[in-house]
Amino acid sequence: MTYNSLLLSRPGAVAAGGVDAGVAAHYGEPLPEQRALAGGKAVADFSHRGVVSVSGPDRLSWLNTLSSQQLTGLKPGESSELLLLSIQGRIDYDARIIDDGETAWLIVETAEAQPLAAWLNSMKFMLRVEVSDVSEKWGVLASTHEVAEWDQLLRWQDPWPNVGPGGYAYSPIEQARHPGYERPWFEYLVPIEDLVNTVGERRLAGTMASEALRIAAWRPRLGVDTDEKSIPHELDLIRTAVHLAKGCYKGQETVARVHNLGHPPRRLVFLHLDGSHHTLPEAGSPIHVEGRAVGTVTSSALHYEMGPIALAMVKRSVDPSITLTVVDGEQNYDAAQEIIVAPDAGQVVGRQTGFIRGRHA
Template sequence: MTTPSPLLSRPGAVEAAGADAGVAAHYGAPLREQRALAAGTAVVDLSHRGVVTVSGPDRLSWLNTLSSQQLTDLAPGRSTELLLLSVQGRIEFDARVLDDGATTWLLVEAAEAAPLADWLNRMKFMLRVEIADVSAEWGVVGSTRPVPEWSGLLVWEDPWPHVGPGGYSYAVAAEDVHPGLERPWYEYLVPAAELEATIGDRPLAGSLAAEALRIAAWRPRWGAETDDKTIPHELDLLRTAVHLAKGCYKGQETIARVHNLGHPPRRLVFLQLDGSQHTLPAAGSAVKAGERNVGTVTSVAQHYEMGPVALAVIKRSVAPDEVLTVLDGDEPYTAAQELIVAPDAGQVVGRQTGFLRGPR
């Protein structure tokens, strides 16, 4: 169970629910906080997140054999992202990765930390690695700008939306106009005992603000956009979390087969929702094309500029220009889709035409 953040004692703090329980959803002014977070004048308390460390001389080569990412040459201070997959190529864990030269830090969702540490410990065998769930000892603070006063802290810089070495973009949008460019993202590791002192009187934004900016950046989140069937291709995660030319790892066969010869069965889409109802549908609401159920809303937020927005995972076969309806109980919301993952994603061998551009 997540220990509530001491920052919940700040004036106006309202605790979040669900995956963000333990930190503030907002401090009384969600949209104003969102503007401040976007401008880089506020930071967001993410101290409920999980932190797992891997130390020892074999740590990077060992993680390299287990994960989708090339890690053997990861330089100290450089940020990346990895996936741990099932044999069928489905996402089991998604970790933000930072190495300090002696320890590899895995920043994960709260629900991932204990299972990930347990799984890694079972994979150790005779290698010189030590795994620890240090979530109780460390907090995470998010920002859209570097914080000069925190230059001595470890910081993970989100590689999204840039296509990393060995990666591939499934997005229709060209990389230089990807909305993720408007949301640079930094996560600072702060000793839990020093969280309040480190933040001091710096303005705070709640998790609602961070979620709205994430959704607008088309950035998938483990546990929100993922389920027990999700493969990386469906969420455009080949751009930041998969190295297509690295050695063997569990799930690699599915990654290669879908990328080269097949198509992912579903695709991530951004939805601009009708704002006239002054309410938001819940995550998990059905997405319909006419009378057909074609997908599910995975994340939803009120954006300070665009109004109500959402991410959804829908069937690949849905026409790109089809106007969709989000149905929350008996309440319908008209939804205009904006393509994230191209409908013809995958099958790159012999590709000549289509939505998808070639490798970057």
């Protein structure tokens, strides 16, 4: 069933496509909307996102055994992030989780909800849990600031870029300087039928605005900055979505082996793009060094202050100091790198020196 948000009826709304189909790309003023969203003067319609509910007395201990995150001590109202991995440690699902004391709510990408609910139901066995895809009944509204009038709504607060308990930072910059701190992020669960009334007269910002702020914060997004081979280490997701000291779960062996003894084969980077072309490279555009392909653009946007920016996945061996070339058809873009995941990320056993300053929280 195709979803179209009731907020697409707002004046100036232009529908988004791709992974954000169903909500607005913008409402007529992409850059002013982005500035307003960054300043807490607009909210974003994420009602196309998937929502899966997990209820029952065994819900948190059960999810704890399945996922990369330590959840047994999750208190009502606390926010966290979890990954469900393959045996090879590759990311199958990335979920925001918040518990209300009776139900754990998983906020996921649109395409994840139905298969995630089906997979969780297949794993219930004799446990006291009930799993439902409730995406048709519940939506999400997002903001960079807490909305006082929405304090009665269940609110997920993005832990990024904090290093959570049991986590580890793969970025070489000082923690306090991480650009993610410039984008606090809150997602509110709202009944779909109350979406319009909840927004009221507040200004709306489209996905062009929210994506630009996400990219500037170095925040990876499943299905956008990932592919079927992605492991958490490549995306710096060990900091928020993986507890390195928790018990056994599917994919843990790979997580531990790469972190302690190996290196991720690829690394996420932030790109400052040449702005003289007045265009943006498409996701999937190859990245070259001296004519040799070394990576791929995963997402790009026009930022209201920095201009054209992007996230990209490159080979670990790529020199972080060199200028890259993004090739999009006949158009080439020069791109300067900022390191999100250090080239020497991983292999923490016996580590003495290197780019990485990450640590357990």
